[in-house]
Amino acid sequence: MAPILDIKNLYKSYGATEILKDINVAIEPGDFLVLVGPSGCGKSTLLNCIAGLEPISGGSIDIGGQDMTDVSPKDRNIAMVFQSYALYPTMTVAKNITFGMKVRGVDQATQAAKLAEVSAQLQIEPLLNRRPGQLSGGQRQRVAMGRALVRDPKLFLFDEPLSNLDAKLRVEMRTEIKKLHQNLGASMVYVTHDQIEAMTLATKIVVMKDGIIQQIGTPSEIYNHPENLFVADFMGSPAMNLIPARTQKKDGGTQIEIASATGKPLLLTDTTHRNLPDDVIIGLRPEDIAEAGYRSGQNVQTAHCMIDVVEPAGADTFVVSHLGGKEVTARLHAETTACAGQPLEFAFDLGKVSYFEPNTGERLN
Amino acid sequence: MSEWLERHIPKIVMAPSFVAIMIFVYGFIGWTAWVSLTRSRLLPKYEVEGFFQYGRLFAAPRWDTAMNNLFIFGTLFILISMVLGLLIAILLDQKIRTEGVLRTVYLYPMALSMIVTGTAWKWILNPGLGIESVVQGWGFENFEFDWLVNPDYAIYTVVIAGVWQASGFVMALFLAGLRSVDQEIIKAAQVDGIPTRRIYSAIIIPSMAPIFLSAFIVLSHLAIKSFDLVIALTGGGPGYATDLPATYMYAMAFSRGDIGQAASSAMIMMLVVFTIVVPYLYSELRAKND
């Protein structure tokens, strides 16, 4: 299948500052692409470039197999949902939704039919005669989605659409967007700084930092095989534990030596033979560190660690310990007997470990 | 073509205004600057002669009076308007029940033309039938108040009328400033048991520094441009005792037919305005762009 969106060698700069550097992304029809990164990483600018709201300095953008690089937004066959919803404040909900059709000269009957269809789909019929000012945040969000849906575009663009909602509503709307994507089978590009949104919604994630793509992959690739320290640290909550360590080739695998608060280094053996430099940073997700006896596998190693803090979170209990000069978080089962100030035997699942080069931050395994 | 038009329409829309500003503001300033360097009299000449006109200007006693008057008028007008405006604003900030009405009363002079203000005060201050005769009528037979026709004091009548007109506006500025101070800071001070007087002097007024600055800018701008008020109140007289640079410039341009003097005096006025306004605008614009 031809990609629905194909961005090649895209550059964007304001004066001398480069905002986006050599962006290459392509998605298939039906994909849900999430652009994620900290604020100022260029993700919203990239979305605006896709929409044609910002001119680009180099490269090309194809949408639906056509070169859209210099085409104005209205002819790109896209629809966009904005962070502030950008509802036209003086128009009713109905007018907001039909404004685009009116501008394009769609006849009244079609407008009415489309409006009815979309408002039924989003359950906003009772709101049609209200002004945006009279709506709650969630309702505004729906109207903004309606304005996009009515367009029936090749590509939906979302610019942090959930960031203005409260936590509960955000989760609800997230599910709703996911359902919408599944029902429509539409192609979507979605910008967020929230890595959980990225994980739950995406079929494909682009992690960005300082205008450079750090990694492109499925949620599972991004989560389990982060390409560098930045991605490892940014994706996942609580964040991946990144612990400085020394490695040494050994019979039966790789020995990992981690400095510990007690002065006696912690020694673990990764049973896989690897070619690693002496100094590395090892990455382990909190869920890959369990209480001894609760995790088994051929590459699981146990060791005693002093516990600093215990944070019960209902379904799990997080415990914080100190290793290699860093705080290390482990996600234990809810009924753990772990106790602050006491040692506990941990099980480290080294089958899931990531190794990073300390200076470049690149993944080594 | 339509794509091109679409992309450039904002610039096309702005273009006429841009051209107009460049010609009618900057071009005209340039023209005046140029003419101020020539020997123009009744008609403009364009041969640059250097600073001849400025020499004449600074040697003219009338210009000297005008600059002196500007200094007296400007200082008193700004100072009294600020003090009065701040005082009324603080008094009005004490949860006054009839604040709306009072504010309207204090501010209405600002809606009047300076010609109207001048006419009214000319009548009130006239020595024959005005305040002087009122006070004499109260039994103070020897009371004299002839500032309007006394060359040494006439400039102070301009101050009186100017303050009357502008102080309510300064009050409005300060009141808005007082209201914009973070209420939580004031509550915190009240909880700490700091008396109201100290809250004003130590917390609220220092935080209004930007308002003082903009009030100062507006008032000095008004003072330098003051023309109508003097014309209506004293006509620049007695003699030219109440001349300001603005009236001097007008007299040179339109009744004396001395374009060179008019241009050079206008340039000095602009210099005075710009030394006050430019640093202010510059910092404002920079703050906005950052």
Next chain:
Amino acid sequence: MTDQAFPTAPRRSRNVPLSKIALRWGLYLILCVFALYYLMPLFVMLTTSLKSIEEIRSGSLVALPRDITFDAWATAWSGACTGIQCEGLRPYFWNSVLIAVPAVILSTGIGALNGYVVAQWRFRGANLFFSLMLFGCFIPFQVVLLPMARVLGLMGIAGTIPGLIFVHVIYGIGFTTLFFRNYYVSIPSELVKAAKVDGAGFFRILWSIFLPLSLPIIVVTVIWQFTQIWNDFLFGVSFSQAGTQPVTVALNNIVNSTTGIKEYNVDMAAAIIAALPTLLVYVVAGKYFIRGLTAGSVKG
């Protein structure tokens, strides 16, 4: 005041010390004295205009008129002399209307367009242009009087009402642009983006989205411009000729005309007539008037 304070007095005296009440009354007293100070000239103007010239000569400045007469008003409106002509203020009042109305409409419209561009359609140089415009707001107009007089002559509109309209529009767009720009920058730029995606162009977005939002700032701008233009004297006196003078110039001529005896009552009536339109605007829409004043000065 007594009426207002009376019902609450018992409730207060229960827990508020006497000194506080005295302070409160003192405060109201001072505020009322200030109010009298600001009102006095208006009061004097009004009473003087209703007195006969004999009563003015014999009576006190601050006394109420014994016999109210509107003769002075009639004279001021249609008989007072502005130099050699004796037609009163009437023709000049209409001149001011003819100048102010088109100049206000044009300068507001241009300001809206410019403000919309500067705030929402930034292009390279837009900020520089805005800064240049802003500096232009602050020049003393004396510096443009001479060349403007010549240019109006070249354009063939010297001493005419269109000439004065032109001058007021040119030197008004700085402020009107500033007003609209400051209003429109507070509108999220995503609105323009959404409308662009919806297919709307520059004018469509202005017309359908921005103008319907703009009523408050239009009112502020119209009031500001109207007050400025109506009250203008400098341009009026510099660029008009007999017959095209605005009301402020005519008022000054009436007051300073040296022919005949000094009719203070007529002067005052004329001053009130000249002030009436802007006073009326102030009373009706004071809120917007103040907003314009503070916007024009604080956010320079």
